[in-house]
Amino acid sequence: MRQFKAILRKDIVMELRTKEMVTSMGIYAMLTLVIYQVALSQSGAAFDPRRIAAGLLWLAFVFTSMLGLNRSFVHEKDQGCLEALLLSPVDRPVIFLAKAIGNLLFLVIVEIIMIPFFSFLFLQQGSYQGEFWMIPLSLLGGSIGIAGVGTMLATMSVNTKGKDFVLAVLFIPLMYPLLLACVSATTAGVLGGDGHIQQFWTGMAAIGAYDAIMIAAAWALYEFILGA
């Protein structure tokens, strides 16, 4: 617990100092959303962008988090700091948990920036009939899985040459089930309508199951991943 807090605190202090992850992710996310909005600007009155808005939000968020998570181990790697961390008498899963929680925190900050912007761009036209609270909640659920899997893959990529590549290639296949559930749950919040409550909670249950399985797997495998 002492070591967990120390790692988490160090990551937060360093992020506050450099603002590397949050700024790069925040800007990237906003730009992506603007581009989607432009891309859809010619779609005509018959087409309701809201039908695909949740998918677009997740698209933007997944790419954004890939960008950010790749950076989260760069400073550990830079001066061999990961070795220093591994030299200390800490159980490896504690490192995973601290890094993953730190990453989750940064992802949540990015979401807080993204959500108002997203609703401004996509939820303004006509009357909004969905349930707004479902959007942040499904994003939070999804980010837990993203932070867990992303942290695991970012660790792997530290020891691999051409490191960005590992995260990029493995991230999307591993994320696929989670993304399906996330898009479904967020769409329920965006569109509302018949059975949306049911759709939302089904999605959330799948998200919860995915998060639990992935975190358990990462926890169990982390010693091996670091030692590779």
Add this chain to the structure above:
Amino acid sequence: MPEVCDTALEVRDLTRTFGVRRALDRVSFDLPRGAFLSIFGPNGAGKTTMVKVLTTLTSPSSGSAKVCGLDVVQDAVELRERIGLISHNPLLYPDLSAEENLLFFAEMYGVDDSTDRVRELLVSVELDHRRLDLVRTFSRGMLQRLSIARALLHRPDVLFLDEPYSGLDPHAMDIFDSLIAQIREDHTFVMISHDLDKGLELCSHALILARGRVVLAAERAAVDSEQFKHTYRATVGLGVA
């Protein structure tokens, strides 16, 4: 107080392979407590790999190694509390200050009197006046001194040094030497060095590795310097495993 152990290192048939390459090939030797071992060998001889295995950063493929009587695989967590590593990489966070770095590692090691201990070490490596500066602004020599402080935080028994002189100017080397001299008494040392004269001068035991194998392992008193240098030069031609 951890139990005192007479043998600092006990290495038996230690082998580490990377694919088909044997970075370490059935290495065996012992080192008594309080000794100073200098490891020599050409580039790619397996020196760093050996230190990584002994410091639990890499696992052995076969064979065994004990540090202070603790097995590098089975007793890894306990072992880590007893060792420190100074490498040519500083192993410090550039975006934290000197003091923040040391306080962070003190937390990781569970050092009791962390604030006092950090202050005491900063003074002894002559960095107290720069303690609030970010490590990224430090010179190579300052980084190396701060690494010493980091490695000593938890009062380890065995110190590993992997080419600690690389990148240091003569003045920084002198400071480094005097710091090592101050702590020589209370620690066992394992140092990788390319400087034969310096390595031989400091050591009580010498080891030459080439292509992952032990070419020579002897007490310093039992080897003749000229003969030793001759043996060393002969290994350089052997190249990489």
